[in-house]
Amino acid sequence: MQNNAAIISVGNELLNGNTVDTNSTWLCSRLLSVSIPVVYSCAVGDDIEEIKNAIEYASGKADIILITGGLGPTDDDLTRDGIAKFLGVELEYHPDIFEKIKKFFAVRNYPMPEKNKIQAYLPAGTSEIENDLGTAPGIFYEKDKKIIALFPGVPSEMKQMFDKSILPKLKKLALSEVEGSAQGDILVVRKIRCIGAGESAIAEMLGDLMKRGRNPLINCTVDCGIITLHIIARAGDKNKAAALAQEDIQRLRGILGKLVYGLDEQTLAEVVGKKLLDAKKTLAVAESCTGGLIVKMITDVPGSSRYFTYGWVTYSNESKVSELGVKKELIEKFGAVSSEVAQAMAEGAKRKSGSDFAVAVTGIAGPDGGSEQKPVGLVYISIASPDGINTEKFLFGPRDRDFIRLRASQTLLNLLRLKLDI
Amino acid sequence: MQNNAAIISVGNELLNGNTVDTNSTWLCSRLLSVSIPVVYSCAVGDDIEEIKNAIEYASGKADIILITGGLGPTDDDLTRDGIAKFLGVELEYHPDIFEKIKKFFAVRNYPMPEKNKIQAYLPAGTSEIENDLGTAPGIFYEKDKKIIALFPGVPSEMKQMFDKSILPKLKKLALSEVEGSAQGDILVVRKIRCIGAGESAIAEMLGDLMKRGRNPLINCTVDCGIITLHIIARAGDKNKAAALAQEDIQRLRGILGKLVYGLDEQTLAEVVGKKLLDAKKTLAVAESCTGGLIVKMITDVPGSSRYFTYGWVTYSNESKVSELGVKKELIEKFGAVSSEVAQAMAEGAKRKSGSDFAVAVTGIAGPDGGSEQKPVGLVYISIASPDGINTEKFLFGPRDRDFIRLRASQTLLNLLRLKLDI
Numbered sequence: 001m002q003n004n005a006a007i008i009s010v011g012n013e014l015l016n017g018n019t020v021d022t023n024s025t026w027l028c029s030r031l032l033s034v035s036i037p038v039v040y041s042c043a044v045g046d047d048i049e050e051i052k053n054a055i056e057y058a059s060g061k062a063d064i065i066l067i068t069g070g071l072g073p074t075d076d077d078l079t080r081d082g083i084a085k086f087l088g089v090e091l092e093y094h095p096d097i098f099e100k101i102k103k104f105f106a107v108r109n110y111p112m113p114e115k116n117k118i119q120a121y122l123p124a125g126t127s128e129i130e131n132d133l134g135t136a137p138g139i140f141y142e143k144d145k146k147i148i149a150l151f152p153g154v155p156s157e158m159k160q161m162f163d164k165s166i167l168p169k170l171k172k173l174a175l176s177e178v179e180g181s182a183q184g185d186i187l188v189v190r191k192i193r194c195i196g197a198g199e200s201a202i203a204e205m206l207g208d209l210m211k212r213g214r215n216p217l218i219n220c221t222v223d224c225g226i227i228t229l230h231i232i233a234r235a236g237d238k239n240k241a242a243a244l245a246q247e248d249i250q251r252l253r254g255i256l257g258k259l260v261y262g263l264d265e266q267t268l269a270e271v272v273g274k275k276l277l278d279a280k281k282t283l284a285v286a287e288s289c290t291g292g293l294i295v296k297m298i299t300d301v302p303g304s305s306r307y308f309t310y311g312w313v314t315y316s317n318e319s320k321v322s323e324l325g326v327k328k329e330l331i332e333k334f335g336a337v338s339s340e341v342a343q344a345m346a347e348g349a350k351r352k353s354g355s356d357f358a359v360a361v362t363g364i365a366g367p368d369g370g371s372e373q374k375p376v377g378l379v380y381i382s383i384a385s386p387d388g389i390n391t392e393k394f395l396f397g398p399r400d401r402d403f404i405r406l407r408a409s410q411t412l413l414n415l416l417r418l419k420l421d422i
Numbered sequence: 423m424q425n426n427a428a429i430i431s432v433g434n435e436l437l438n439g440n441t442v443d444t445n446s447t448w449l450c451s452r453l454l455s456v457s458i459p460v461v462y463s464c465a466v467g468d469d470i471e472e473i474k475n476a477i478e479y480a481s482g483k484a485d486i487i488l489i490t491g492g493l494g495p496t497d498d499d500l501t502r503d504g505i506a507k508f509l510g511v512e513l514e515y516h517p518d519i520f521e522k523i524k525k526f527f528a529v530r531n532y533p534m535p536e537k538n539k540i541q542a543y544l545p546a547g548t549s550e551i552e553n554d555l556g557t558a559p560g561i562f563y564e565k566d567k568k569i570i571a572l573f574p575g576v577p578s579e580m581k582q583m584f585d586k587s588i589l590p591k592l593k594k595l596a597l598s599e600v601e602g603s604a605q606g607d608i609l610v611v612r613k614i615r616c617i618g619a620g621e622s623a624i625a626e627m628l629g630d631l632m633k634r635g636r637n638p639l640i641n642c643t644v645d646c647g648i649i650t651l652h653i654i655a656r657a658g659d660k661n662k663a664a665a666l667a668q669e670d671i672q673r674l675r676g677i678l679g680k681l682v683y684g685l686d687e688q689t690l691a692e693v694v695g696k697k698l699l700d701a702k703k704t705l706a707v708a709e710s711c712t713g714g715l716i717v718k719m720i721t722d723v724p725g726s727s728r729y730f731t732y733g734w735v736t737y738s739n740e741s742k743v744s745e746l747g748v749k750k751e752l753i754e755k756f757g758a759v760s761s762e763v764a765q766a767m768a769e770g771a772k773r774k775s776g777s778d779f780a781v782a783v784t785g786i787a788g789p790d791g792g793s794e795q796k797p798v799g800l801v802y803i804s805i806a807s808p809d810g811i812n813t814e815k816f817l818f819g820p821r822d823r824d825f826i827r828l829r830a831s832q833t834l835l836n837l838l839r840l841k842l843d844i
Contacts, residue, residue, distance in 0.1 A: 012641050014450070044462075075633055076639075204535040292733055313734075323734075368724065402722070
């Protein structure tokens with residue numbers, strides 16, 4: 001069997017619809033980064049028998065099994081017992097682990113709840129994966145080229161533990177597999193991020209490049225106006241696969257032109273930030289309907305303080321007047337959601353902040369507040385640049401509040417990107 | 423077999439770590455709302471054989487199978503073929519569906535790409551699930567009390583289609599199962615949302631209430647400081663189960679007191695908003711390190727314009743001075759991240775907005791900008807209320823930027839909630 005992996009996510013909350021499983025997605029991406037493909041992923045409830053069955057089933061499909069969730073201190077945390085049952089062993093008490101747990105609480109000046117002692121138990125024949133951020137140790141098992149690694153479900157703890165303790169092992173494993181063996185193909189995945197055209201229009205532009213069986217394989221996903229092309233290249237070694245993917249990136253960029261805003265994990269806000277930084281320009285933002293989302297996206301980027309200066313969320317008419325200097329008569333005449341007010345907001349933001357660029361958005365995010373003339377989803381976006389000011393009207397409805405706010409924010413960032421290209 | 427369900431998510435992007443599968447979580451929650459438990463959930467790649475195998479395996483575990491993804495117009499959309507193979511039938515062309523697809527483009531004044539014609543094909547013996555928001559119709563199959571329903575992977579389309587076309591059918595099915603039959607237990611899940619104590623401290627307070635086998639079963643999940651207790655009540659009919667869950671809610675509220683901020687899907691921002699509305703008070707927000715996230719969370723709530731007035735993201739020192747009237751000397755003496763500046767920001771926001779409450783936050787979200795005296799994760803939160811002003815210092819690090827920003831925002835909202843309780 002080649003090195004491939006399966007992921008099991010444990011927790012009733014995953015099957016009850018209470019929690020989105022972001023852990024498995026993150027692990028898939030990390031595994032692919034060391035060329036280990038995930039062939040199976042599933043979610044099971046907090047039940048010893050179910051956990052045991054899932055491990056059994058997964059061990060028939062993959063030789064690396066990663067399990068998250070169910071290692072906490074409470075009675076619904078049963079993954080320790082599930083893996084012990086699968087291995088046919090008992091749980092063993094580890095006084096050294098208990099010392100670490102006690103210390104964790106002591107450092108924070110909290111009394112240690114009795115419940116936490118259970119976390120010092122590991123199935124016989126397994127070892128601890130250290131957890132620097134919490135009290136739940138992970139569990140590691142390796143035998144006959146099979147690896148099973150268990151992590152707590154708390155994403156920040158799981159990620160840190162995986163990267164520190166397991167990823168280096170897997171990297172070594174993946175490399176040892178490659179040397180001298182032509183049978184194990186290496187996968188390299190790159191992404192091209194597009195905005196400004198629909199999925200099928202982009203597919204038509206690409207034509208036969210998206211045919212099944214082609215290498216690289218090109219897949220397409222859509223998320224709120226962002227089209228992502230996944231370029232999956234296969235080759236006998238990593239450099240060849242990377243070169244194949246890179247050729248496709250060049251080819252697709254040539255075909256798609258301005259529709260492409262970035263590569264891999266780049267966000268629109270990151271790309272805009274980089275362009276501002278390169279051009280040594282600053283940006284101010286005045287938001288109404290997006291309510292802080294645009295600034296939030298911009299400041300998600302580390303170092304954004306180097307180009308982002310002022311942000312206003314002028315939700316009320318009074319704040320548009322007092323903070324941005326929008327004329328009261330303008331709001332009375334055209335309404336707060338109008339091309340005129342959007343433009344006045346951008347002008348006010350530019351004037352007050354002294355920034356090179358200022359953007360503004362006003363609209364109706366819903367669910368209430370729409371009318372026949374001004375329906376939910378109506379949004380005006382204005383961009384004031386050193387060369388002048390542009391205001392555009394958009395209809396993003398009928399959709400829900402979250403969609404309209406996100407779509408308006410993405411669209412504004414994209415218009416700003418195109419403006420910065422010139 | 424009882425009515426239970428399995429969910430299959432199709433798409434290479436799910437196993438490549440490129441896309442988080444939120445569809446299955448949403449479907450789990452919707453199914454539970456009509457008392458249909460999900461017993462299995464998995465993700466498979468874009469491959470006809472894999473899709474067929476997954477349907478086969480799921481059909482051994484559940485009698486309702488919901489499948490999302492792979493119904494688009496591009497060559498990597500193979501779910502149509504996978505289900506046809508499972509059913510052992512051919513794809514058939516439906517001219518009426520093709521007319522709808524053509525109309526979809528005509529209304530939007532776009533030329534229809536040729537690729538979209540494939541979406542007018544359905545496996546023989548299945549019927550269309552109408553899609554009002556996109557071009558991909560869903561596919562419905564029912565035979566011998568088995569149901570298979572397929573939806574496109576685009577969340578907004580899938581959700582609208584499920585709610586409109588499938589949920590009513592399932593509701594009827596679930597009800598028919600209950601009448602006169604004591605064997606099928608009904609599940610009701612309620613949630614209690616807490617903030618202000620850790621998972622094991624809360625588990626200790628609850629003691630035996632969290633024991634396995636108890637009815638209701640109480641599960642616990644943690645997400646960035648928010649502890650959610652899931653109360654899963656079982657009974658022969660829905661009213662009895664709901665009453666059992668309600669009794670536990672009362673009991674847990676009594677034990678946990680102020681740690682409980684809300685129930686079910688309530689967010690902190692919603693709870694704060696309701697309290698402001700009830701008290702007829704208004705709120706202004708001045709953010710630095712959280713960069714718009716707090717206002718974004720507040721304005722996620724429909725109708726928030728009734729209490730939220732002014733928002734500033736004063737990222738630069740100049741904007742703190744010019745927009746909030748923070749004294750320049752104060753920043754020079756204590757630094758932008760200090761108790762003094764946080765307080766001055768809140769005071770300035772209250773004065774300038776004329777709101778009843780004003781909150782402010784300043785801190786170091788990282789990854790850069792930390793020092794020994796002021797490490798990454800240091801955050802000051804200030805709340806100006808009609809009774810005066812309170813400023814508190816927090817250490818949320820060492821953690822990543824996203825965690826620190828979210829934790830700071832949640833903490834601020836929680837402090838405001840407690841203040842509004844008095």
